Amino acid sequence: MIEAYDPAAFPPLGVTVDLVLMTIRDSRLAVLLQHRDEEPYKGKWALPGGFVREDEGFDAAAQRILADKAGLPGAWLEQLYSFGDPGRDPRMRIVTIAYFALLPVGDLAAALSGRDDLILAPLDALPVLAFDHAGIVDHAAERLRGKLDYAPVAFALLPPRFTLRALQDVHEAILGIRLNKPAFRRRMLDKGWIEGTGEKETGGAFRPAELFGVNPDLAGFGTGPS
Amino acid sequence: MIEAYDPAAFPPLGVTVDLVLMTIRDSRLAVLLQHRDEEPYKGKWALPGGFVREDEGFDAAAQRILADKAGLPGAWLEQLYSFGDPGRDPRMRIVTIAYFALLPVGDLAAALSGRDDLILAPLDALPVLAFDHAGIVDHAAERLRGKLDYAPVAFALLPPRFTLRALQDVHEAILGIRLNKPAFRRRMLDKGWIEGTGEKETGGAFRPAELFGVNPDLAGFGTGPS
DNA sequence: CCAAAAGTGTTGGTTTTACACCCATGG
């Protein structure tokens, strides 16, 4: 039931967007963390985030924060979950809308160079995180695993052209298990998400693999789901 | 980036929880709606909801609002999505954390009798809804469909003992398609979610069906996921 | 003993998995 609306009646309360920006580095899932220079949790690592501006929607805020840290190429970005327990920030009540972002590790390199307050930490060896951010990261990893085989999320972690081997590496890193090569190959091709460009990988030893790209008429890719 | 925390710097802003309480009546998905007696959207129908209290988490707020409308037996309750576009409420900025609840229609009957501000509207024949609530309902229906075959959500729409035919009716209502009886039966039994009690349906004509119940060691059932 | 719905066995087709093999390239 919507009650009376007396602005003075509302206790001070902040709304932020926190970003779980994940990528794959060295075949392991990793998340972008930012060093905290102030209390509380000074010296700890936290998810990058920021307050939602007065005339800004959540999606726009998430995009702005993402653009702050990395350029914004074809990043996957989607709302994850909202956290608002009264004690989660010791100073005042802060509600955070967590977003979930995926980027190829190459696109993050530029952003990370020259910023020593940002690190990329593997999910299986996270430092102690500020606030309830460890739980938020768990949530994001779970969501990523769950969506992997019914939504085209893996491509957001790869450059525009990739080999099937690279795609399989991404899946294996996310799921934490080894997959069968021929079965994986056929499953991917049957989904219709990717198509072969005629081009071949270069520079490697041995037989060069074909480069694939995302099917251009894949609805919604590049901006997230729905 | 977490900035300075000056309470005065925060524009007035409300956080509410809105409930998409769904059930199945006459083999159709239906949602609980509440009549608005005040502007804005006076006379329209809206999702039941309310402000999150100062020292209350979102889950607790959702449970409280649910208890307000119906008793709270083994209802499924889970956070759905958050909406906070600047213009969604004409008076001031309201952020709403939408929750998704499931209840057997029988448990709703008591709550609905004697309250003429509450109705149960079929999803395929919704009235005009206040605010952005139509979009929230769509979101919830989509989520329900998506979870149906990998999470034990259907049981939250049935009484503790039910026949396989009733369970199939629930699935057919949610998916909007007819299902094959033997295949459905075996899929359900193989999942291990349900187990036969020795009891039989009573009162019906013809051969009585066996009554099934949810497997007691199904983690998390009754309070939602994870 | 008939009608109607519950419940089960069997079959046929599709999909998935695993293994084996061939192909292409650098050294």
Place this chain on the structure above:
DNA sequence: CCATGGGTGTAAAACCAACACTTTTGG
């Protein structure tokens, strides 16, 4: 021409859907 990883054919296995049949009850 050998080592290595890319790519494909095939056969076994698992899965799923549909039909037909049997079972159980009320009238």
